[in-house]
Amino acid sequence: MAAGQRGDGVCMDSVRSVPMPNRARPLARPFRRAGRGRCAHAEDREPTRLAEREAHLWYVSPEQISDLDLLRACQEVLAPEEEQRRQQFFFPRDRHQHLVTRALVRTTLSRYAPVDPGAWRFRTNRSGRPEIVRTAGVPPLRFNVSHAPGLVALGVALETDIGVDVENTERRGQTREVAERFFSTAEAEALGELPPEEQRARFFDLWTLKESYVKARGMGLSIPLEQFSFHLEPGQPIRISFDSRLEDDPDAWQFAQYAPTSSHRIAVAIRRGKGPDYRIATLPTVPRTDSGFAGR
Ligand SMILES: CC(C)(COP(=O)(O)OP(=O)(O)OC[C@H]1O[C@@H](n2cnc3c(N)ncnc32)[C@H](O)[C@@H]1OP(=O)(O)O)[C@@H](O)C(=O)NCCC(=O)NCCS
Numbered sequence: 001m002a003a004g005q006r007g008d009g010v011c012m013d014s015v016r017s018v019p020m021p022n023r024a025r026p027l028a029r030p031f032r033r034a035g036r037g038r039c040a041h042a043e044d045r046e047p048t049r050l051a052e053r054e055a056h057l058w059y060v061s062p063e064q065i066s067d068l069d070l071l072r073a074c075q076e077v078l079a080p081e082e083e084q085r086r087q088q089f090f091f092p093r094d095r096h097q098h099l100v101t102r103a104l105v106r107t108t109l110s111r112y113a114p115v116d117p118g119a120w121r122f123r124t125n126r127s128g129r130p131e132i133v134r135t136a137g138v139p140p141l142r143f144n145v146s147h148a149p150g151l152v153a154l155g156v157a158l159e160t161d162i163g164v165d166v167e168n169t170e171r172r173g174q175t176r177e178v179a180e181r182f183f184s185t186a187e188a189e190a191l192g193e194l195p196p197e198e199q200r201a202r203f204f205d206l207w208t209l210k211e212s213y214v215k216a217r218g219m220g221l222s223i224p225l226e227q228f229s230f231h232l233e234p235g236q237p238i239r240i241s242f243d244s245r246l247e248d249d250p251d252a253w254q255f256a257q258y259a260p261t262s263s264h265r266i267a268v269a270i271r272r273g274k275g276p277d278y279r280i281a282t283l284p285t286v287p288r289t290d291s292g293f294a295g296r
Pocket residue numbers: 101127128129130144145146147148164165166182183207210211214215216217218219220221225
C-alpha cells in the first residue's frame with residue numbers, strides 16, 4: 001500500500017524527508033474505529049497477537065474522544081494513583097490527555113492478554129520507565145508510550161526493548177539553538193547544511209529519533225544525547241552511530257518514523273538484535289473499554 005493511502009484500518013503517511021524502511025502495513029485482522037463508547041464489531045473481539053518480529057504502533061488523537069460514556073468508562077480503568085495524578089493537572093486538556101494515555105495503555109494491553117484493563121500493574125525502573133508486572137499466563141509484552149499536544153502513541157512488542165516518541169512539530173522553539181546544544185556535532189552540522197526551509201522538519205526527525213532511542217534503553221536523559229548520531233540519507237534505512245563513550249551496537253537497532261498528521265512526527269526504536277527487521281504495524285485507535293480479550 002502506498003504511503004499515506006488508507007486501507008484495512010491502517011492509516012499512516014511516511015515522513016517525506018526520511019525513507020521508511022518499515023512502511024506501515026495492515027494487520028491480518030484489522031481493527032475498526034470504535035463508535036460511541038465501544039467497539040461494536042463482534043469479530044473484533046479476537047485477541048490481538050504479535051507475530052514473531054512484529055511490533056504494533058497504536059495512536060490516538062485525544063481531541064477525538066469526547067463521548068461521555070467512553071470518558072466515564074476510561075476513568076473506571078484507571079488505578080487510584082493514576083486518577084489521583086489526573087486530578088492534579090491544572091489544565092483540563094492535560095487531565096484529558098492523561099486519561100486518554102492511561103486508558104490507551106490499559107485497554108490496548110488487554111487486547112493481547114486475558115487481563116482486565118483495570119487489573120494491569122506496573123513498576124518503574126530507576127529512570128521512571130514503566131514496565132508490566134508479569135503474571136502467569138500473560139505474554140512477555142513490552143510497551144512504551146509518548147504524548148504530545150494532539151497525539152498519544154503506544155508501541156507494543158514482545159520481550160524486546162521498544163521506545164516511542166511523538167512530537168508536535170508546531171511547537172515553538174529555536175530549533176538550531178536546541179540542536180547545537182543537545183545534538184551531536186555531526187547532527188548539528190548536517191542540520192545546518194540543509195536549506196533553511198528543510199531544517200525544521202529535519203530537526204523534529206532527529207529529536208524524535210533521539211528520544212525513541214533513549215526511551216527504548218529506558219534510561220531517559222542519563223544517556224547524553226550528543227554521544228550518538230542519526231544518519232538520514234534518502235533511500236537508506238535510518239542509521240545510528242555511537243561515539244566511543246557510549247557502548248552499544250548500531251546493528252542491534254532498528255528505527256522507523258511516521259507522520260500520522262501534518263503536525264506530528266513519531267519515531268520508533270526497536271532492539272532488533274541479530275535477526276531480520278521487525279514488521280511494524282500502525283493502528284489508529286480509540287481506547288476500547290469493552291476490552292475484547294479480557295471481556296470475553
Ligand atoms: C522522560 C523521557 C524519557 C521522555 O520524556 P518526553 O519526551 O518529555 O515525554 P514522552 O511523552 O515522550 O514520554 C513520556 C512517557 O515515557 C515513559 N517514560 C518515563 N520515563 C521513561 C524512561 N526512562 N524510559 C522510557 N520511557 C519512559 C512514561 O510512560 C511517560 O509517560 P507517563 O508519565 O504519562 O507515564 C525523557 O527522555 C525526558 O525527560 N526527555 C526530555 C525531553 C528533552 O529534553 N529532549 C531533548 C531531545 S533532543
